[in-house]
Amino acid sequence: MNSFAIQPESKKPTPEEGLAIAAQRKAARGRRTGRIRKAVAVVTVSAFIGPFAFIYSQMAAGKDPALATTQAVASNASSSLSQGRSSATAAASRQAAAKKAAAAARALARRKEAAAAAAAAEMQTQAAAASTSSTTSGSTSSGSTGSTSSGSTGSTSTGSSSSGSSSSPAAVTTQQS
Numbered sequence: 241m242n243s244f245a246i247q248p249e250s251k252k253p254t255p256e257e258g259l260a261i262a263a264q265r266k267a268a269r270g271r272r273t274g275r276i277r278k279a280v281a282v283v284t285v286s287a288f289i290g291p292f293a294f295i296y297s298q299m300a301a302g303k304d305p306a307l308a309t310t311q312a313v314a315s316n317a318s319s320s321l322s323q324g325r326s327s328a329t330a331a332a333s334r335q336a337a338a339k340k341a342a343a344a345a346r347a348l349a350r351r352k353e354a355a356a357a358a359a360a361a362e363m364q365t366q367a368a369a370a371s372t373s374s375t376t377s378g379s380t381s382s383g384s385t386g387s388t389s390s391g392s393t394g395s396t397s398t399g400s401s402s403s404g405s406s407s408s409p410a411a412v413t414t415q416q417s
Contacts, residue, residue, distance in 0.1 A: 307333060 253261065298304070307329055
């Protein structure tokens with residue numbers, strides 16, 4: 241007996257079938273490569289966003305580890321060195337806060353001074369407008385203690401000008417033409 245079994249001959253694919261098989265394998269390899277690339281991109285982005293989001297949330301909550309003076313942060317390094325650094329950091333932050341407050345106070349004082357100067361300028365403008373309108377009629381009157389003169393050649397009046405809430409008396413000289 242013959243020990244060789246009858247094996248069917250393997251049929252070789254035609255060139256067209258070979259090209260189709262190659263195209264299928266190439267497409268499968270492209271899909272696999274794309275899938276791997278997408279997975280790597282997702283892992284990379286999540287590896288960046290995760291820690292960044294955690295740090296951002298800590299900073300937004302006001303838990304800055306560089307400024308912390310708690311015992312948990314101080315125990316990570318040597319206690320004397322870290323306590324010296326954290327107290328220096330706290331002192332620096334207090335000093336910076338004091339500087340900010342002083343700058344804000346100075347800015348407020350400047351704004352108040354500018355507002356007062358603007359109000360004084362407005363009062364002077366109103367006084368000048370009032371004296372101009374009164375001289376066009378031929379007579380000038382100013383204040384409650386001033387004198388009133390009228391004439392066609394010119395008039396001069398001195399006294400306290402009363403315009404709104406003026407606190408300082410000012411001499412007003414007007415000339416009519």
